[in-house]
Ligand SMILES: [Zn+2]
């Protein structure tokens with residue numbers, strides 16, 4: 723597509739051209755609104771809605787109120803607790819009673835959701851911080867508040883073996899705990915942050 727094309731000519735774009743343009747804008751911006759597309763493509767909001775419907779039907783984007791976002795991934799990608807993007811290294815995977823699967827950005831948010839929504843969580847797994855091996859979140863040993871900057875504060879790390887957690891604590895500080903106590907520690911800390 724020519725970059726020198728003047729806005730005034732955009733109203734004459736063919737639907738296929740508009741579709742491509744919309745997808746490009748969406749890729750650049752992460753979100754587009756009907757109002758801005760109508761202005762930029764110089765077509766009526768009705769036409770924009772038709773375009774968005776056509777693209778949504780093909781699974782190329784997802785309509786949201788007043789606009790569109792890139793098509794939904796199979797699982798929600800943002801951390802359900804803090805909207806960070808999971809980095810995959812320390813995030814906890816939560817299987818909910820509803821059948822949904824959620825993934826937190828880090829172990830901290832995993833513990834936080836166990837503290838807040840423990841009832842709804844039927845299973846949870848977390849990678850061992852050292853080996854990356856997946857372990858049951860309810861059987862892991864945690865180190866809360868070590869001097870390690872990772873994602874959310876306080877940092878929480880999960881270990882398959884208590885010995886590894888203790889060894890790590892000697893080097894980096896923090897408190898070693900089972901999931902219940904670790905979850906309570908994170909929650910207390912978060913409450914403190916909120917009220918300070
Ligand atoms: Zn998070």
Ligand SMILES: [Zn+2]
Pocket residue numbers: 804806827828829830831873874
């Ligand atoms: Zn995090």
